[in-house]
Amino acid sequence: MFEDSAAFSGFAVDDMPKAKRFYGETLGLKLTDAPEFGLVNLHIAGGRDVLIYPTRHHVPAGYTILNFPVADIDAAVDELTRRGVVLERYEGFDQDDKGVLRGDGPLIAWFKDPAGNVLSVLQSS
Numbered sequence: 218m219f220e221d222s223a224a225f226s227g228f229a230v231d232d233m234p235k236a237k238r239f240y241g242e243t244l245g246l247k248l249t250d251a252p253e254f255g256l257v258n259l260h261i262a263g264g265r266d267v268l269i270y271p272t273r274h275h276v277p278a279g280y281t282i283l284n285f286p287v288a289d290i291d292a293a294v295d296e297l298t299r300r301g302v303v304l305e306r307y308e309g310f311d312q313d314d315k316g317v318l319r320g321d322g323p324l325i326a327w328f329k330d331p332a333g334n335v336l337s338v339l340q341s342s
Contacts, residue, residue, distance in 0.1 A: 227268030231275035277333030
């Protein structure tokens with residue numbers, strides 16, 4: 218039924234100007250405004266866009282909403298930290314001093330956007 222549909226994903230934020238600064242300036246991603254609707258298209262590699270939309274009653278997602286594959290997680294984490302991003306630490310996870318989980322799966326580190334949504338950088342071993 219939907220095999221030919223160019224589906225896309227989206228997520229909510231509570232403060233669009235803060236979100237635009239974070240995604241556009243801090244993370245260096247390309248954004249396109251849709252001002253008539255108060256929405257923003259986040260352009261990610263691979264030709265798929267992600268819709269960012271504002272909501273007054275925002276509740277951050279309780280899961281990772283966006284994962285960024287990287288070739289070198291240490292370099293990515295160092296750059297995020299340099300740009301003022303704080304890496305998340307989760308109880309029960311054996312994360313190193315940088316906040317990277319190094320285990321059986323991919324190397325991964327989590328951080329949040331200004332709305333509290335969880336993002337990650339991950340590197341396959």
